[in-house]
Amino acid sequence: DGGITQSPKYLFRKEGQNVTLSCEQNLNHDAMYWYRQDPGQGLRLIYYSQIVNDFQKGDIAEGYSVSREKKESFPLTVTSAQKNPTAFYLCASRFAADTGELFFGEGSRLTVL
Amino acid sequence: AQKITQTQPGMFVQEKEAVTLDCTYDTSDQSYGLFWYKQPSSGEMIFLIYQGSYDEQNATEGRYSLNFQKARKSANLVISASQLGDSAMYFCAMSPYNTDKLIFGTGTRLQVFP
Numbered sequence: 286d287g288g289i290t291q292s293p294k295y296l297f298r299k300e301g302q303n304v305t306l307s308c309e310q311n312l313n314h315d316a317m318y319w320y321r322q323d324p325g326q327g328l329r330l331i332y333y334s335q336i337v338n339d340f341q342k343g344d345i346a347e348g349y350s351v352s353r354e355k356k357e358s359f360p361l362t363v364t365s366a367q368k369n370p371t372a373f374y375l376c377a378s379r380f381a382a383d384t385g386e387l388f389f390g391e392g393s394r395l396t397v398l
Numbered sequence: 399a400q401k402i403t404q405t406q407p408g409m410f411v412q413e414k415e416a417v418t419l420d421c422t423y424d425t426s427d428q429s430y431g432l433f434w435y436k437q438p439s440s441g442e443m444i445f446l447i448y449q450g451s452y453d454e455q456n457a458t459e460g461r462y463s464l465n466f467q468k469a470r471k472s473a474n475l476v477i478s479a480s481q482l483g484d485s486a487m488y489f490c491a492m493s494p495y496n497t498d499k500l501i502f503g504t505g506t507r508l509q510v511f512p
Contacts (some may be wrong), residue, residue: 286479
């Protein structure tokens with residue numbers, strides 16, 4: 286079945302460690318996104334990519350990095366520079382230049398100990 | 399600045415009744431899209447309904463309808479005949495024209511009781 290797969294679903298890390306969240310889609314979508322969700326704050330855009338080998342910062346990109354080497358993959362690295370990384374992370378995709386809806390993965394919950 | 403406002407942090411509704419979730423937006427663009435998503439406790443985001451700014455008729459999808467009032471910049475979601483499974487967070491979102499961004503509101507938690 287077509288969809289978006291995020292892994293891991295739950296992740297724990299110690300302060301000072303980088304961690305990479307995986308996002309893979311088989312929907313043949315051009316555009317991919319990473320959102321962060323905190324309680325009471327809705328979804329905030331971290332990074333997005335419209336085509337392979339290109340990506341743009343969203344509203345809260347500091348402390349995060351991404352790559353887009355393949356159309357179907359858009360991994361997010363939470364670096365040690367991110368001051369408050371504990372959150373729920375959602376990956377999404379849609380066809381580029383389309384006003385259609387975003388399709389979301391099931392999310393990854395990161396907890397920093 | 400482009401912004402989505404959902405002023406109801408929580409709503410209660412009895413099963414089989416209708417409920418309206420409020421959403422107002424702020425944009426200077428003439429062309430944009432409006433979306434509603436449902437987020438159950440499991441965390442995934444489920445697309446419910448879409449309204450284009452130039453659509454003259456209100457969008458409907460089964461039990462969901464969008465009450466679009468362009469002059470007031472509001473896009474309220476109406477859920478008819480509520481079911482227990484409708485209990486979830488609901489997010490309103492806007493996509494300005496010719497951008498790839500979707501801007502989300504802070505959400506409304508809906509609880510349906512028997």
